[in-house]
Each structure stands twice: as structure tokens, then as C-alpha cells.
Amino acid sequence: MEEKSSKIFGIRAVIEAINSGATIQKVYLQKGLTGNLFSELNTLIKKHSIATSHVPVEKLNHLSKNSNHQGVAATISPIDFHDLETILEGISTTDKTPLILLLDQITDVRNFGAIIRTAECTGVDAIVVQNQGSAPLNADAIKTSAGAAFKVPICRVDHLKDALFLLQASEINLVAATEKTDDTLFDVNFIQPTAIIMGSEHRGVNPSILKMVDAKAKLPLLGTIESLNVSVACGAFLYEALRQRL
Known part of the structure; x- marks a missing residue:
């Protein structure tokens, strides 16, 4: 679509x-x-x-x-954006364990669209992006999402840290995907309320955000390439969360 x-x-x-x-x-x-x-x-x-x-x-x-x-x-934008606080309030009235995805200035629209598609398939409750420095939710992103952009609530915030403070206040565990750790995603407890933070294509998760998280995790890589495409890495994290919850 x-x-x-x-x-x-x-x-x-x-x-x-x-x-x-x-x-x-x-x-x-x-x-x-x-x-x-x-x-x-x-x-x-x-x-x-x-x-x-x-x-x-x-x-x-x-x-x-x-x-x-x-x-x-x-x-x-053809998409109406949502308020994160309202989303969290809605989740709190259900038995669902929150799963939130935060994108720290991902700039490629096709990566953005692919991530939205995977998020919808894995039951993510909301995707949070920053107003400035993030990929636009344009026709290419929506097409790549295969229509998922109309199904997953997407929230925009002035600063990603504002969203992190709100999530912490809601007792949601913050997990950053980063190579700057010895722990892998298989060491993380995704069964508890969780927000996964994915970093930009070039610099990863901002160091100031890494200081705020509860856990850091990386993907084990056996080849010579140092990292995966961010949409692929995001898929691995989301499906590990889904695997644990199932």
C-alpha cells in the first residue's frame, strides 16, 4: 500500500x-x-x-x-502520530506486557519502513522517533512497511530522552542494542515490560542514552563483518523478545 x-x-x-x-x-x-x-x-x-x-x-x-x-x-504526513503517554495509559488497563521500540535517529527511509513492518508482526505496542534527525515517514517508508505504518502507533517526541524518562516512570525496562557490551540479546529478560532502543545506521545509540538504560545487549557475530543492517538487527531483537514471551 x-x-x-x-x-x-x-x-x-x-x-x-x-x-x-x-x-x-x-x-x-x-x-x-x-x-x-x-x-x-x-x-x-x-x-x-x-x-x-x-x-x-x-x-x-x-x-x-x-x-x-x-x-x-x-x-x-499521511500518518497521524500518537501520544506515547496515552499509549502507555491504554496498555496499563490491559493484561498485555508492554513492548516499545525506540529509534535513535535512524535516517534511511527503507530501514524505517522495514522496522515498522517487523514491529507490527511482533506485537510492538508503539514506535517512538525523534522529531529532528529521523527518517521521514514518507511514501517510500510506508511502501516498505507493507501498510504496517497504518497499524502500529508511531509517536514523535522532541527529545528521545523525554520518552526514556516517561518509560522509566512507567517501570519499563530500557534495553539498548549496542556493540559496547559483553552481553548478548540472549542474556536479556524480555518477558518483563521492555523498551528496545535501536541506534542510527552510522553511530549506533547515542552515548548519553546508553547512560540511561537498564541493560545493553549485542548480537553475536561469527563472520568478519562488524555489524548487521539496523533493520535486520532490530528484527533479531524483536523476535527474541517474542520467543521468550511465547
Whole structure:
């Protein structure tokens, strides 16, 4: 199933979209843009922690097919994002043991989509991503997810640490997938309420986040390649959690 993100153009149009509560995926701003309306837009962007990119006018011309964009374009996500606290409150009213997945700035949209698909297949209750620095939930990600993006609640937060504090307060064990440990994923107790943290493709889990977790675990690797693709590694972690719970 493929859904394309809607695009809107013009400063006033983007301002109205933000004020109306639309799920803005990203705002593209022409380099050097100034003026009162731009200042108003910039204030809204910062207030709502919307991802932005400062681009040359040629990029905007391409996005808008040379229509009047006024130096601003935005993409609106086809997916409605969820509130993590509300998700956790809902789980607490059931007998289900929480399984949450946090993605620490994974940037490849196909990795993102593949992870969403595996998360849906393994019963993950919610996926948490950070507003800035994460792969967009665009048509490619949704297509790769095989429609799972419409079934698994996806939550966006300003800072991943905010989500970690909330999970800790909910007595959910934080497990980071990292090579910086001697423990493997088979040493972790996934039967208890668990949040699994997967790191970015290039640097892994942020060191400041590693300091907050309850457990660190790695995949045993017998070959000469030092690491697996993050979506594959994520699948291994999620299926080990599922195996233990079954």
C-alpha cells in the first residue's frame, strides 16, 4: 500500500496548516528568506519542533513544479502520530506486557519502513522517533512497511530522552542494542515490560542514552563483518523478545 505525502506551498498556507493541527513532516525554506511572515512561520516551526531544511530556490522550484512557492514548501504526513503517554495509559488497563521500540535517529527511509513492518508482526505496542534527525515517514517508508505504518502507533517526541524518562516512570525496562557490551540479546529478560532502543545506521545509540538504560545487549557475530543492517538487527531483537514471551 502506498500513500504519498501531500505538499503545500506558500508561507501563509504553511502557517495555516500548522495552526490547524496538520501533521507537518518537514518544511523547506529558501536560503536567505526574510520578512514578517517568515518570522511568524519560523516561530511556529520552533514552537512545534518541526523538521526543517534550508534549500536553494532550485529545490523549491522542483518541488512545486515552478509554481508560486514564495520560498516555502512543506510536506504533510499521511500518518497521524500518537501520544506515547496515552499509549502507555491504554496498555496499563490491559493484561498485555508492554513492548516499545525506540529509534535513535535512524535516517534511511527503507530501514524505517522495514522496522515498522517487523514491529507490527511482533506485537510492538508503539514506535517512538525523534522529531529532528529521523527518517521521514514518507511514501517510500510506508511502501516498505507493507501498510504496517497504518497499524502500529508511531509517536514523535522532541527529545528521545523525554520518552526514556516517561518509560522509566512507567517501570519499563530500557534495553539498548549496542556493540559496547559483553552481553548478548540472549542474556536479556524480555518477558518483563521492555523498551528496545535501536541506534542510527552510522553511530549506533547515542552515548548519553546508553547512560540511561537498564541493560545493553549485542548480537553475536561469527563472520568478519562488524555489524548487521539496523533493520535486520532490530528484527533479531524483536523476535527474541517474542520467543521468550511465547
